[in-house]
Amino acid sequence: MQTKVKLGVMGAGVVAERIFKAASRVNDLEIVALFDSNYERANAMGEKYSIYVASSEDEVIERADAVYVATPPAYHHGSVMKVLHAKKHILCEKPLANSLEEAQEMLEATRAAGVVHGMNFPIYYSHAHERFVQAISTRELGDIQHVEILAEFPQWPRNWQQNTWIDTREQGGFTREVFTHFIQFLLEMLGTIQIHHKEIKYSEKGAEMSLLAIGKIHHFPLLIRGVTNVGAPEELSVRIFGTEKTIELSNWKDVFITTKNECEQVPFEEDDSSYHMLKEFIDGILGKEYQLVDFNYGYETTRIIEELLG
Numbered sequence: 001m002q003t004k005v006k007l008g009v010m011g012a013g014v015v016a017e018r019i020f021k022a023a024s025r026v027n028d029l030e031i032v033a034l035f036d037s038n039y040e041r042a043n044a045m046g047e048k049y050s051i052y053v054a055s056s057e058d059e060v061i062e063r064a065d066a067v068y069v070a071t072p073p074a075y076h077h078g079s080v081m082k083v084l085h086a087k088k089h090i091l092c093e094k095p096l097a098n099s100l101e102e103a104q105e106m107l108e109a110t111r112a113a114g115v116v117h118g119m120n121f122p123i124y125y126s127h128a129h130e131r132f133v134q135a136i137s138t139r140e141l142g143d144i145q146h147v148e149i150l151a152e153f154p155q156w157p158r159n160w161q162q163n164t165w166i167d168t169r170e171q172g173g174f175t176r177e178v179f180t181h182f183i184q185f186l187l188e189m190l191g192t193i194q195i196h197h198k199e200i201k202y203s204e205k206g207a208e209m210s211l212l213a214i215g216k217i218h219h220f221p222l223l224i225r226g227v228t229n230v231g232a233p234e235e236l237s238v239r240i241f242g243t244e245k246t247i248e249l250s251n252w253k254d255v256f257i258t259t260k261n262e263c264e265q266v267p268f269e270e271d272d273s274s275y276h277m278l279k280e281f282i283d284g285i286l287g288k289e290y291q292l293v294d295f296n297y298g299y300e301t302t303r304i305i306e307e308l309l310g
Helices: 014-023 039-049 057-063 073-085 100-113 127-137 174-190 273-285 295-309
Strands: 005-010 029-035 066-069 089-093 117-120 144-152 193-202 208-217 220-227 235-242 246-250 254-258 263-265
Touching (some): 174 193, 174 220, 174 235, 174 295, 193 295
Antiparallel strands (some): 235 246
C-alpha cells in the first residue's frame, strides 16, 4: 500500500484555508502540520480541519515530506530556504520573493536540492487557461495585435484582505497581489515581457494607487493599467486582441470570445484550481507526469513586478 505524502503548511490565512479544503479530495496526500505566528488563527484552523498545530516552522519541516509556504511575501525567502536546505519538496504562494535577489537565491536552491517545486498561480490550473492556450495554439484569434492587463478597484485593500501588510509598499499593493497572476499567465503562453515606459503613483501608506505601463510581450504591444479608490465596481481582465477574434479573461474565471459582431461567454464546469495544483504536486513527488508553475516562472514574474515597481 502506497504511503501518503505528508504535507506541512506554513501560514494559516485565506489562501491556506483553500488548501486545507482542497487537500481532503486529493488521494495520497495528508496534511500533517501547520504553523502560523498568529497562534489564535493557527489553533482555530487546526481545530476546524483536524490538523496538528506545530510550535515552529522547523517542526513543520521535520514532520513533512513537502511544505506549502503561505506566509506574507516578506517571509517567503526565509521560510522557503529552510525547506530547501532540508531537501523537502515545496509549494510557494505568490509572489515568489520580495526582491529579485531573493528570488534568484531561491531558484538556485531548488536546483541544488533536487526537489519538486511549484507555485500557486490558480489561473494556470483552471479551464480558463486551457481555453486561452487552445485559442493561441490554433490561431483562432488570427494575428495577435495587442495584449492588455486591466485592474480597477473601488478600494484597496478589499474588505476581505484586511491585514498588516497588504497596503504597504514593501509587500502589498495590487501589482504584487493581482498583476503577478496575470503576468505569469501571459508569460507562460506568449513569452518574454519587456517594459518600455511606466507611470506610478503611491498612497501615503506606500502601496501604489495607480500604475500605467507600456511594453511588449514577445513582439506584441502590451498595455498594463491599474487604479484604486475609484467610483467604479471592481474589474479585472486580461485581453488578447487578434485580427479575427479577441479573447478575454474577466474577474479570474469568466472567458469571453468576441468578434466584430458578437460576444460569447465560454461555458465551463465548476473548477477548483487548488485541488488541481495539489494533485499535480503530489503526482510529481510520486514520480508521475505532472505540470506545475515552477520557481523559474516565479523568478521571471518577480523580475517584471520589481521592474514595474522599481
